[in-house]
Amino acid sequence: MKEDKKMFPFGCMPVATVDGCRMGQTRSQMRYLATRAGLYNPKDAKCAYLNDNIMDQWDGVCAASQKGPEAMGPALARLLACVNKQMCDNNSTYVAGNTVGPADFCVAGIYANMVDPKTSGTAIPAEAKAAMQKCYDMYPKICESVKKVLENPKLAAYISKRPAKAQ
Numbered sequence: 001m002k003e004d005k006k007m008f009p010f011g012c013m014p015v016a017t018v019d020g021c022r023m024g025q026t027r028s029q030m031r032y033l034a035t036r037a038g039l040y041n042p043k044d045a046k047c048a049y050l051n052d053n054i055m056d057q058w059d060g061v062c063a064a065s066q067k068g069p070e071a072m073g074p075a076l077a078r079l080l081a082c083v084n085k086q087m088c089d090n091n092s093t094y095v096a097g098n099t100v101g102p103a104d105f106c107v108a109g110i111y112a113n114m115v116d117p118k119t120s121g122t123a124i125p126a127e128a129k130a131a132m133q134k135c136y137d138m139y140p141k142i143c144e145s146v147k148k149v150l151e152n153p154k155l156a157a158y159i160s161k162r163p164a165k166a167q
Helices: 002-007 026-036 045-065 069-089 102-115 126-137 140-150 153-161
Strands: 015-018 021-024
Touching: 021 026, 026 045, 026 102, 045 069, 045 102, 069 102, 069 126, 069 140, 102 126, 102 140, 126 140, 140 153
Parallel strands: none
Antiparallel strands: 015 021
């Protein structure tokens, strides 16, 4: 039991290890890594708000995914509508401006892990993937943003090398 507490800092997954430090909580991990990569300035209050706003919506998609892929449709539609509105309101390429940030990783991550036939797992039925693809297709600006995020050379190299697994 004590080993589990060392392995899982908050008693749950996911866990990322960076420079020997085990980190729990997905949003915190994304903020940390984006900050460290110079993609996110947590001292910029508007940038932080815009990213957190979308990551809060992303939590709803994650919760819906626990109920099954068919439950994700409405949550994903709400998320993408908010992302699109935010991007249009700010005339930006990404969620919080013209630089990729942690919320963009959330939006691209759903696509890569649950929709894209090249990178998503096999546990999601084809009809559920098609329904989620239709959600993305409604928003060309988001599709372009997702494409740019996933084509980042370092991220693309990681995705191509990670082991295939059912989602």
